[in-house]
Amino acid sequence: MIIAGAGLGGLTLAHGLRAQGIDVAVYERDAHPGARPQGYRVQLDEPGLTNLQYCLPAPLFELCLSTAGAPPARVSVRNRHLDILADKAAAQPPGVVGPHAFNRPTLRQIMLLGLGDQVHYGAQLTDCQHNADGTVTARFADGRTASGDLLVGADGVNSAVRRLLLPDAQVEDAGLRLVYGRIPLRGSTRAGLPGWVFDSIFTVVTGGPGQPHLGLGPVEFRRRPDQCGLAPVGDYIACMVGAPVSHPALPTFEELRALTPAALRDLALRLMGEDWHEDVHRLLAHWDTDSLFPLRISTAAPVPPWEPGPVTLIGDAIHAMSPVLAMGANTAIRDAGELTRSLTGTRGTAESLTQAVRGYENRMRDYAFSIVADSRQTGQQRVGQR
Numbered sequence: 488m489i490i491a492g493a494g495l496g497g498l499t500l501a502h503g504l505r506a507q508g509i510d511v512a513v514y515e516r517d518a519h520p521g522a523r524p525q526g527y528r529v530q531l532d533e534p535g536l537t538n539l540q541y542c543l544p545a546p547l548f549e550l551c552l553s554t555a556g557a558p559p560a561r562v563s564v565r566n567r568h569l570d571i572l573a574d575k576a577a578a579q580p581p582g583v584v585g586p587h588a589f590n591r592p593t594l595r596q597i598m599l600l601g602l603g604d605q606v607h608y609g610a611q612l613t614d615c616q617h618n619a620d621g622t623v624t625a626r627f628a629d630g631r632t633a634s635g636d637l638l639v640g641a642d643g644v645n646s647a648v649r650r651l652l653l654p655d656a657q658v659e660d661a662g663l664r665l666v667y668g669r670i671p672l673r674g675s676t677r678a679g680l681p682g683w684v685f686d687s688i689f690t691v692v693t694g695g696p697g698q699p700h701l702g703l704g705p706v707e708f709r710r711r712p713d714q715c716g717l718a719p720v721g722d723y724i725a726c727m728v729g730a731p732v733s734h735p736a737l738p739t740f741e742e743l744r745a746l747t748p749a750a751l752r753d754l755a756l757r758l759m760g761e762d763w764h765e766d767v768h769r770l771l772a773h774w775d776t777d778s779l780f781p782l783r784i785s786t787a788a789p790v791p792p793w794e795p796g797p798v799t800l801i802g803d804a805i806h807a808m809s810p811v812l813a814m815g816a817n818t819a820i821r822d823a824g825e826l827t828r829s830l831t832g833t834r835g836t837a838e839s840l841t842q843a844v845r846g847y848e849n850r851m852r853d854y855a856f857s858i859v860a861d862s863r864q865t866g867q868q869r870v871g872q873r
């Protein structure tokens with residue numbers, strides 16, 4: 488099996504297939520694992536954690552949990568004066584691990600353990616070709632090729648595999664821009680910050696319709712990653728300021744991308760007007776300027792069923808969604824689990840492989856596009872998504 492993309496979805500799938508004794512090779516565009524910043528926090532609950540547990544070797548899953556934080560399992564929405572508008576406890580079925588806040592680079596570093604030379608770097612997929620014997624050949628920008636029974640596009644929101652397989656599939660601008668960064672919790676910083684930030688796994692402070700919002704998610708490690716032989720990182724709060732594109736103070740995304748971190752910070756502080764609660768300004772005063780970068784949020788349009796074959800898609804490559812429900816990575820990891828289950832026991836004919844892919848794709852389209860729609864609806868209500 489060939490997987491294009493070593494993100495959270497592709498790496499989970501590689502572990503899942505490997506555990507079933509299926510030969511797998513991952514081809515990643517980046518030149519090496521640390522070539523690109525991987526962002527900050529990612530929250531996994533259901534269905535991410537159950538499927539991560541299914542696919543990963545038990546010691547790696549335990550390492551993921553022990554190096555994550557487990558803040559109170561509730562999501563809060565407040566207005567700019569910090570009155571609570573909604574306070575939702577995350578559902579926690581018995582026997583299921585509760586939501587965890589992971590540091591994304593740490594999670595990815597753990598997922599790469601055990602895959603060794605099965606991950607090939609500097610391999611940007613550019614084309615693929617169906618062969619007469621039912622197999623598929625992937626082509627990479629540097630001239631490499633790889634052939635297998637199935638090519639899985641796990642190559643994210645700008646997926647090259649999706650463009651080849653489903654050229655009409657649309658990914659739309661969700662009409663939201665974010666300035667994303669971290670508040671490091673060094674020394675006495677935590678004690679000086681408002682306690683409500685630590686009462687929820689994620690808090691949204693909303694300015695109201697058409698107005699900016701602030702998102703805050705603490706990541707406090709139960710065990711520091713460096714104590715487990717992983718890259719060092721200290722506790723922090725992931726902190727983002729977002730606004731709908733219609734906001735008059737927001738430049739175009741190209742202009743946003745050209746801003747220095749200091750200019751991004753100034754812009755975000757201007758967006759949070761003086762009438763926002765003083766706690767908000769107190770928090771933003773601790774924002775690490777060098778950590779800031781801009782983001783444009785995309786969302787996939789539903790795709791009608793297509794004829795299954797030796798190429799399929801998982802994760803953002805097929806169902807990118809806005810992050811308001813924190814379900815994108817959860818769903819990418821669920822895809823990896825679902826596809827692993829479908830493929831288990833089908834190592835025979837091309838027909839049985841096609842049946843397995845058909846089963847996965849039918850289920851995935853149902854659950855994933857309903858979450859994309861829920862994310863869009865919540866995004867429209869809370870943060871001015873289109």
Ligand SMILES: Cc1cc2nc3c(=O)[nH]c(=O)nc-3n(C[C@H](O)[C@H](O)[C@H](O)COP(=O)(O)OP(=O)(O)OC[C@H]3O[C@@H](n4cnc5c(N)ncnc54)[C@H](O)[C@@H]3O)c2cc1C
Pocket residue numbers: 491492493494495496497514515516517528529530531535610611612613641642643644645646647648665667782801802803804810813814815816817818819
């Ligand atoms: C601000 C923000 C916060 C979020 N928070 C959460 C959260 O808390 N919980 C949650 O569940 N989701 C969250 N998400 C969504 C989540 O980040 C994504 O849904 C998830 O990363 C998708 O994983 P993936 O493996 O499908 O794609 P990606 O993580 O994008 O990985 C794709 C990989 O493919 C590689 N690649 C790209 N093109 C090629 C190519 N042509 N050939 C080979 N390799 C290629 C890329 O380099 C990358 O490594 C958030 C998103 C944002 C923007």
